[in-house]
Amino acid sequence: MKIALGADHRGFKAKEHLKKFLSELGHTAEDFGSFSEDSVDYPDFAEKVARSVAGGEFERGIVICDTGIGVCISANKIPKIRAALCWNEKTARMSRAHNDANVLCLAASFTEPELMERIVETWLSTAFEGGRHARRVGKIKALEEKPN
Numbered sequence: 001m002k003i004a005l006g007a008d009h010r011g012f013k014a015k016e017h018l019k020k021f022l023s024e025l026g027h028t029a030e031d032f033g034s035f036s037e038d039s040v041d042y043p044d045f046a047e048k049v050a051r052s053v054a055g056g057e058f059e060r061g062i063v064i065c066d067t068g069i070g071v072c073i074s075a076n077k078i079p080k081i082r083a084a085l086c087w088n089e090k091t092a093r094m095s096r097a098h099n100d101a102n103v104l105c106l107a108a109s110f111t112e113p114e115l116m117e118r119i120v121e122t123w124l125s126t127a128f129e130g131g132r133h134a135r136r137v138g139k140i141k142a143l144e145e146k147p148n
């Protein structure tokens with residue numbers, strides 16, 4: 001699977017760890033930055049990843065910041081993105097099975113590397129269930145088209 005990967009300075013180490021892990025799983029990950037622990041703004045990286053997924057260049061995206069909240073809010077501003085902040089395997093599984101999430105958001109400061117690996121592996125291997133959930137995802141998509 002082609003995965004877009006991005007993080008701010010607080011998520012840099014986790015992103016670097018996940019790049020290796022994704023490669024070990026046989027996935028292709030493109031790194032959209034950041035490329036150091038120098039202070040940067042998380043919306044910049046969330047936007048790059050989200051736009052690459054929304055445009056169809058990548059199948060899924062993973063974004064990381066200190067709490068995961070900022071990248072999640074930012075990614076969800078991009079039409080066609082359903083970004084989910086996941087903190088364990090169950091939330092990862094449900095975000096895919098029920099919400100067809102296409103961007104995974106992670107909290108670098110609250111998620112140990114081993115747990116992060118389990119979350120990512122679960123999220124990547126879980127299929128969207130469809131059925132009644134497809135109707136709900138359709139309603140989410142319709143929200144993007146409604147005028148303010």
